Amino acid sequence: xxxxxxxxxxxxxxxxxxxxxxxxxxxxxxxxxxxxxxxxxxxxxxxxxxxxxxxxxxxxxxxxxxxxxxxxxxxxxxxxxxxxxxxxxxxxxxxxxxxxxxxxxxxxxxxxxxxxxxxxxxxxxxxxxxxxxxxxxxxxxxxxxxxxxxxxxxxxxxxxxxxxxxxxxxxxxxxxxxxxxxxxxxxxxxxxxxxxxxxxxxxxxxxxxxxxxxxxxxxxxxxxxxxxxxxxxxxxxxxxxxxxxxxxxxxxxxxxxxxxxxxxxxxxxxxxxxxxxxxxxxxxxxxxxxxxxxxx
Amino acid sequence: xxxxxxxxxxxxxxxxxxxxxxxxxxxxxxxxxxxxxxxxxxxxxxxxxxxxxxxxxxxxxxxxxxxxxxxxxxxxxxxxxxxxxxxxxxxxxxxxxxxxxxxxxxxxxxxxxxxxxxxxxxxxxxxxxxxxxxxxxxxxxxxxxxxxxxxxxxxxxxxxxxxxxxxxxxxxxxxxxxxxxxxxxxxxxxxxxxxxxxxxxxxxxxxxxxxxxxxxxxxxxxxxxxxxxxxxxxxxxxxxxxxxxxxxxxxxxxxxxxxxxxxxxxxxxxxxxxxxxxxxxxxxxxxxxxxxxxxx
Numbered sequence: 001x002x003x004x005x006x007x008x009x010x011x012x013x014x015x016x017x018x019x020x021x022x023x024x025x026x027x028x029x030x031x032x033x034x035x036x037x038x039x040x041x042x043x044x045x046x047x048x049x050x051x052x053x054x055x056x057x058x059x060x061x062x063x064x065x066x067x068x069x070x071x072x073x074x075x076x077x078x079x080x081x082x083x084x085x086x087x088x089x090x091x092x093x094x095x096x097x098x099x100x101x102x103x104x105x106x107x108x109x110x111x112x113x114x115x116x117x118x119x120x121x122x123x124x125x126x127x128x129x130x131x132x133x134x135x136x137x138x139x140x141x142x143x144x145x146x147x148x149x150x151x152x153x154x155x156x157x158x159x160x161x162x163x164x165x166x167x168x169x170x171x172x173x174x175x176x177x178x179x180x181x182x183x184x185x186x187x188x189x190x191x192x193x194x195x196x197x198x199x200x201x202x203x204x205x206x207x208x209x210x211x212x213x214x215x216x217x218x219x220x221x222x223x224x225x226x227x228x229x230x231x232x233x234x235x236x237x238x239x240x241x242x243x244x245x246x247x248x249x250x251x252x253x254x255x256x257x258x259x260x261x262x263x264x265x266x267x268x269x270x271x272x273x274x275x276x277x278x279x280x281x282x283x284x285x286x287x288x289x290x291x292x293x294x295x296x
Numbered sequence: 297x298x299x300x301x302x303x304x305x306x307x308x309x310x311x312x313x314x315x316x317x318x319x320x321x322x323x324x325x326x327x328x329x330x331x332x333x334x335x336x337x338x339x340x341x342x343x344x345x346x347x348x349x350x351x352x353x354x355x356x357x358x359x360x361x362x363x364x365x366x367x368x369x370x371x372x373x374x375x376x377x378x379x380x381x382x383x384x385x386x387x388x389x390x391x392x393x394x395x396x397x398x399x400x401x402x403x404x405x406x407x408x409x410x411x412x413x414x415x416x417x418x419x420x421x422x423x424x425x426x427x428x429x430x431x432x433x434x435x436x437x438x439x440x441x442x443x444x445x446x447x448x449x450x451x452x453x454x455x456x457x458x459x460x461x462x463x464x465x466x467x468x469x470x471x472x473x474x475x476x477x478x479x480x481x482x483x484x485x486x487x488x489x490x491x492x493x494x495x496x497x498x499x500x501x502x503x504x505x506x507x508x509x510x511x512x513x514x515x516x517x518x519x520x521x522x523x524x525x526x527x528x529x530x531x532x533x534x535x536x537x538x539x540x541x542x543x544x545x546x547x548x549x550x551x552x553x554x555x556x557x558x559x560x561x562x563x564x565x566x567x568x569x570x571x572x573x574x575x576x577x578x579x580x581x582x583x584x585x586x587x588x589x590x591x592x
Binding site for chain 1 (some may be wrong): 301302304305306308309312322325326329330331333334336337338341
């Protein structure tokens with residue numbers, strides 16, 4: 001997905017949010033803002049939003065000298081997710097449709113996205129869980145269930161720290177033995193890296209690889225050769241979150257995108273309401289979307 | 297009030313909203329966005345937000361060749377306000393406190409602000425009226441009533457088209473004979489100009505002057521000599537809306553600001569919640585604010 005004009009104001013807001021999280025020095029905030037405005041003024045609008053965000057966050061890391069400004073936020077949401085995990089796992093187990101419940105909950109975890117909401121509270125995560133469990137979700141999950149059953153080798157592209165704990169609920173349903181989880185190659189916003197996979201115990205359950213990139217999505221040209229081979233060879237790819245949708249929606253291979261549509265631009269591209277729970281197959285007609293209007 | 301870093305993203309959004317209202321040509325949207333980003337990247341952050349908006353809207357008018365892109369929107373909200381005026385006038389007349397009711401309603405009219413919400417619907421105007429009438433408004437209007445009674449010559453700085461019809465409710469309470477209304481010197485966003493004052497019959501009720509400027513606020517250095525003299529000589533100034541607050545909040549003279557706090561930056565500067573009804577005296581301690589949380 002290309003960058004829409006509407007994304008530009010959002011980049012400016014996100015840059016300010018990010019640099020404020022990194023340093024209280026207003027001179028650096030101003031310097032960063034001016035540099036971002038200059039960069040955006042010259043950007044190639046055919047780039048995807050994550051390609052643009054990658055540049056902005058490289059700038060922030062360079063200006064502040066901090067390699068991983070979101071480390072403490074990532075730790076916080078990993079802990080929060082681990083705290084609620086046992087209860088969510090029990091919910092999946094006693095559900096009449098464990099696969100559907102697991103998909104709903106993994107979408108709930110997708111609210112842990114500091115690029116969209118840098119002020120996310122614990123309460124909002126709990127609200128997202130309630131919403132995902134109760135929203136109308138006209139899910140004929142048959143296609144997803146069949147494709148995942150038939151695949152011998154599933155590549156699961158993780159999105160954010162904290163969220164990867166929610167992903168585990170779905171991975172357990174897919175049988176972990178055939179799943180490889182890919183995380184980011186180095187820190188970018190609050191996207192999960194190998195450190196998060198280890199801290200949350202995911203590396204004990206499944207094989208975890210990194211994609212070699214610091215983009216908040218999956219820009220294949222920016223990923224390592226090893227990752228790209230794995231991406232090409234997997235029977236099926238599951239891609240979590242907006243960033244992966246934005247970078248892979250036009251890639252010619254079988255992908256299931258699982259996300260919460262958190263911004264108007266994505267929602268328009270997916271032809272759904274903001275807040276919708278989305279499970280969509282790349283290039284395919286099967287679209288299974290929840291209605292965001294039932295609980296909030 | 298200076299421009300805060302948070303205003304920058306809002307300028308980008310506002311620029312896109314404005315240019316889209318003006319032309320469907322996406323090449324012009326992109327050209328404008330790039331020019332705005334370049335301008336913002338080099339801007340003097342000590343300028344007020346209206347000074348920045350003035351530059352942006354000059355760019356839009358130049359690029360599109362349209363001198364008054366909001367003309368039809370202004371006509372629409374003038375008509376809407378004239379349609380509801382008789383009912384609002386009756387409400388003020390039968391109110392136990394006509395001055396308070398008139399102030400509340402003139403604040404309701406302040407939602408007609410295309411800089412903040414270019415998609416404003418008729419329904420939202422009606423909601424704003426209900427809100428303004430019902431919100432907690434711990435108004436000790438004594439100071440305002442006393443100051444306006446004592447003043448022989450009141451300069452009323454109008455804000456937007458449509459809104460000026462609501463202002464009439466308050467002007468009637470102040471006794472029109474001693475009020476001069478100032479509108480903008482030429483079109484800027486949907487700010488009222490002499491054309492709106494004429495179209496809505498305001499010129500039949502009071503003396504109306506223009507301030508000689510195309511800024512969406514009152515930048516004194518940018519106004520005509522005649523206006524500045526009037527501003528200096530008036531016994532009392534009433535300034536409507538965010539733009540007038542942003543440009544006059546630090547000017548050393550007696551001013552009553554009347555507005556709805558529509559954005560987080562203004563609300564923080566005024567130390568109130570977003571959505572609050574605000575009547576504040578320049579430099580004075582008397583602050584009379586409504587609570588935005590009662591009806592929505």
